[in-house]
Amino acid sequence: MHSVITVLGKDKTGIISTVSRVIAAHKANILDISQTTMQKTFVMMMMIDVEENNYKSLREDLQNEAKELQMTINTYHEDVYNAMHRI
Amino acid sequence: MHFTPFEIEETRRMFQEQHLDVRTVTVGISLYDCVSHSLSVFIDRVYEKMQRVAGNIRACAQEIESLYGIPIINTRVSLTPLALVSAGACTSVEDLCLLGERVDEAAQAIGIDFVGGFSALLHKDMTDHDTLFVESIPQVLTRSTCLCSSLSLAHSSSGINVDAVYATADLILKASKAGPLGPARFVGFANVPDDNPFMAGAFHGVGEGESAVHVGVSGPGAVLATVREYPDAPLHILADKIKRTAFKITRLGQLVADEAARRLGINAGIVDLSLAPTPVVGDSVARILESIGVSVCGAPGTTMALSLLNTAIKKGGMMASTNVGGLSGSFLPVSEDEGMAEAVAKGVLTLQKLEALTSVCSVGLDMIAVPGDISVGTLAGIIGDEMAIGVVNHKTTAIRIVPAKDKKVGDWVHLGGLLGEAPVIDVTNFPETKLFSRGGRVPPPITAFRN
Structure with a gap:
């Protein structure tokens, strides 16, 4: 399954490497990534491919990392975006 | 990226700030x-x-x-x-x-x-x-x-x-x-629907199959955010914006319905498009009507604003769902909607105005607290009037009325949870009339005879 991960917060070093490490640890593959900073706010979007069985623990670990990084990480299934934004 | 930052942010806000959920x-x-x-x-x-x-x-x-x-x-x-x-x-x-x-x-x-x-x-x-x-x-x-x-x-x-x-x-x-x-x-x-997923009126109708999964969506908060985003838009433009939001909300409902049916191994039934409020602030249909432009829910103009809202919800939702059913419109449950309850407390939203609103909404006199000493004849009259609106207009109407024991007009009734709280609404008890002692039936309207 595909999932979209968004990361928002104050820019600092090591955000992408930390998030990528969690993703790799759950055997998920990054399909697409875009990142920018807007007025010192770091904004990253990532599309990943992950086994459904690993998805719940991946989300939990990402939330734990979000607390460590003091950033907001949201994870939604690709189907949610397809349902809402594509006909 | 397959999705734009705007789409991703809009989805996040709907879930995290606008109480979007499947009811x-x-x-x-x-x-x-x-x-x-x-x-x-x-x-x-x-x-x-x-x-x-x-x-x-x-x-x-x-x-x-x-x-x-x-x-x-x-x-x-x-x-x-x-x-x-x-x-x-x-x-x-x-x-x-x-x-x-x-x-x-x-x-x-x-x-x-x-x-x-x-x-x-x-x-x-x-x-x-x-x-x-x-x-x-x-x-x-x-x-x-x-x-x-x-x-x-x-x-x-x-x-x-x-x-x-x-x-x-x-x-x-x-x-x-x-x-x-x-x-x-x-x-x-x-005109009760056979496939309504909402309570208290849900049952599995006589024409239904062995089993089916129905889904009722929610989303007043997301619609409210849309209306607030366009404070000066002409009403037909605003209706179009509401339609687009309703489409997105309903597509989520359809996604859940399909997945639930697959996992349970039973047929996907209908998606009910209804805007179902909760007592949480920001999840109110009354506040949508007020954001459209009515000063207080129940003031003149409320019926027109509700008709715009209800029509836009249906039009947006119809295209988003494989099978639309149930009640599919806008609910007006007084105790479950903090804006409605407040409007009743202010004396602006009256029983008479609520009855008028039910001619253009999907349900009827819903979760209204009345004095516990209301007479059977008066309550029957209120129910009969509501039934007549449904029968003549070929639409579902319903009554869910809560007589509050030992309470008088203006006292609050606390029901808890999703049922919320509401002030007892003013009802005048009239002397018993012959209307109900006559018994029998009110025949259907001439529009029933289409064969």
């Missing part, structure tokens, strides 16, 4: 194969079938929540109207109470929030068993916690069963003696 996943179950002349056999068959068909519904909803990140607030079961299948097994009020208790126990064992279907179809006339069934409802409501009851009282093809209307007023008053939560789990209908 209910409801599994409809046919009980035709449970019929028996033995009470114990019948009750055991109903219990077993509920467990077999819907036993996994809670786990399934939790899996979908986890997978998609979409909150699912309630899981429910709707049954074949029990009056249709209980005549052989239940020959006394006590038998029917035992049936109600066992269904309630089955629901609690499954872990669902509500079970609907302690229901009878009386819109033309009543069988002897129907009479017994209606008599049992106050006790059944008192002796259960999550079982919901409903009666079909009127239909555009058959008119209004006035005797059933009067009996309904009587049973609501009897049920209210034990507190407000009994009447809150009872609803009387005109």
Whole structure:
């Protein structure tokens, strides 16, 4: 399954490497990534491919990392975006 | 990236700031194969079938929540109207109470929030068993916690069963003696839908199949955010914006319906497009109407604003769903909507205005607290008026009225949870008239005869 991960917060070093490490640890593959900073706010979007069985623990670990990084990480299934934004 | 930052942010805001959720996943179950002349056999068959068909519904909803990140607030079961299948097994009020208790126990064992279907179809006339069934409802409501009851009282093809209307007023008053939560789990209908996933009126209708998964969406918060985003837009432009939001909300409902059906191994039923408010601030239909431009919900212009909202919701939702059904419109449950409750407290939203609003919304007089000393005749009159609006306009209308024991106009009734709280609304008791002692039926409108 595909999932979209968004990361928002104050820019600092090591955000992408930390998030990528969690993703790799759950055997998920990054399909697409875009990142920018807007007025010192770091904004990253990532599309990943992950086994459904690993998805719940991946989300939990990402939330734990979000607390460590003091950033907001949201994870939604690709189907949610397809349902809402594509006909 | 396949999706734009705007789309991703819009989705995040809908879930995290605008209370977007799926209100209910409801599994409809046919009980035709449970019929028996033995009470114990019948009750055991109903219990077993509920467990077999819907036993996994809670786990399934939790899996979908986890997978998609979409909150699912309630899981429910709707049954074949029990009056249709209980005549052989239940020959006394006590038998029917035992049936109600066992269904309630089955629901609690499954872990669902509500079970609907302690229901009878009386819109033309009543069988002897129907009479017994209606008599049992106050006790059944008192002796259960999550079982919901409903009666079909009127239909555009058959008119209004006035005797059933009067009996309904009587049973609501009897049920209210034990507190407000009994009447809150009872609803009387005109043109009742067969596939409604919302309580208290859900049942698995006579034309339905073995089982089906229905989904009721929510989303007043998301619609409110849309309306606030366009404070100066002309109304037809605003309607178009609401349509687009309704489309997105309903597509989520369809996604959940399809996935729930696949996981439970039963047919996907309908998606009910209704805007269902909750008592949470920011999840109110009244606040949408006020943001459209009405000064206070209930003030002149409210009916027009509601008609715009209701039409836009339907148009946006219709295209988003494979099968639309249930009530599909905008709910006006006073106690469940903090804006409505406040408007009643201010004296702006009156019973008369609520009745007018029901001519353009999807449901009817919903979760309205009335004084506990309301007379049977007055309550029957309120119900009869609401039925007439539904019958003549070929639409569903309903009543869910809560007589509040020992409370007077302006006192607040606290129901708790999704049922919320509301002030007792002003109702004038008029002397009993001949209207209901005449009995009989109000014939259907001429538009019923289309053959």
